[in-house]
Amino acid sequence: MSRDLSDFYRSLAADADGRPLGGPGELRRRADRRARVRAAGGVLAVALLVAGTATGTRLVLAADEGPVGPPAGPPAPTVTAPSPSPSPVTPSPSRADPSPVGSATATAPSGGTPSTSSAPRTPTSIPDRAFFTQPASTTAAPPVFRQGEDVLPDFCGADLDGRVVQTRSRVLTYHLTPNQPEATVPYGIYRNSITIHRSGRADDWMADLRRAVRECPEQETTPGRFDRHRLLPGGDLGDEAVLVEVREPAWEAGEPAEGEVLRLIRVIRIGDVVTVLWEMGWEGTSSDRAQVDDYSRRAERAISNWLD
CATH class of the missing domain: 1.20.5 (Single alpha-helices involved in coiled-coils or other helix-helix interfaces)
Structure with missing residues (x-):
């Protein structure tokens, strides 16, 4: 520039x-x-x-996205409430110790459903199958049906037939030892009876029988000779059972002898049916308790099967 x-x-x-x-x-x-x-x-x-x-x-x-929440903290611990301890159960008072007035008694519910058993039907007739079958090894002779014979001893004249609707009886002959030779003398005989009672009255008849035995502890059967009666536990048979012991003077060859013999009578009730097993001996033999019990169980089973 x-x-x-x-x-x-x-x-x-x-x-x-x-x-x-x-x-x-x-x-x-x-x-x-x-x-x-x-x-x-x-x-x-x-x-x-x-x-x-x-x-x-x-x-x-x-x-x-919406508002952002605060950061997540550590998980809160789970708190488990303790289970309540069982309350003590107060036992219900016995009959002898009644509860005081005003006290409350808690009744625990039953743990199961109560079972109900229907009573056997009341039959109108007595068939052969209502009677039991003897063991073949101890049968001395075939059974024989007989009508009109006494079902029980007299028991000082007690009336025990008022509630009976129908009766059927038979005689059984037996050996005490099995498999006896044919000509062997029997050990004894039974008078086996079955009776049908009016509906709901057979238990009353059993009560009358017990009373008749208790009220007749001794009875003169022949001049100067007496039978003695007493009740024994009947055993767990049927709905109820009675065992009657009869002690009578001994006989030998149709004549009075020293000592006495024992007779047993088993009576079993099932519903409105009663069966009687009266062991009557043979020439001075006495009833064998084990053998009477065996026949009693057989009789109970036969009647139960018949009524089912």
Whole structure:
């Protein structure tokens, strides 16, 4: 640049504001600086715009997702309540110790369903199958049915026939020892009877029988000779059972002899049916308890099967 042009710029600057103006090189540097500043400002504006857009996008997404809850803490421990201890059960008082007035008695429910058993039907006739079968090894002769004979001893004239509807009897002849020769004298005989009683009255008949035996402990059968009677435990047979012991003077060849013989009579009730096993001996023999018990069980089973 010429010297005249430089002088001209200095003169113009002095006239304009009293301050000196830079030369052309200075002006170019200033122009370049302003251009750089404008470029930097544009870049900054674009960066701010991009940052604002990203921030807005994050805010919108956060709003769509809903509020963020607090961080999850450690799981709360599970507390198990202790089971209550069982209350003590107060035993119910016995009949002899009644509960005091005002005291409450708790009744525990039954653990099971009570069983009900129906009573056997009351039959109208007595068939052959109602009687038991003797063991073949001890049978001395075939059974013989007989009617009109006494079912029981007299027992001092006690009336025990008022409640009987029907009776059927037979005679059994037996050996005490099995497999005896054919000509062997029997050990004894039974008078085995079955009676049907009016409905619901057989138990009354059993009570009358017990009373008749108790009220007749001794009975004169022949002049000067007496039978003695007593009740023994009847055993677990049927609905109820009675065992009567009869002790009578001994006989030998149809004549009185020294000593006495034992007779056993077993009476078993099942519903309205009663069976009697009266062991009568043979020529002075006495009843064998084990043999009487065996025949009694057989008689019970036969009647139970008949009534079922």
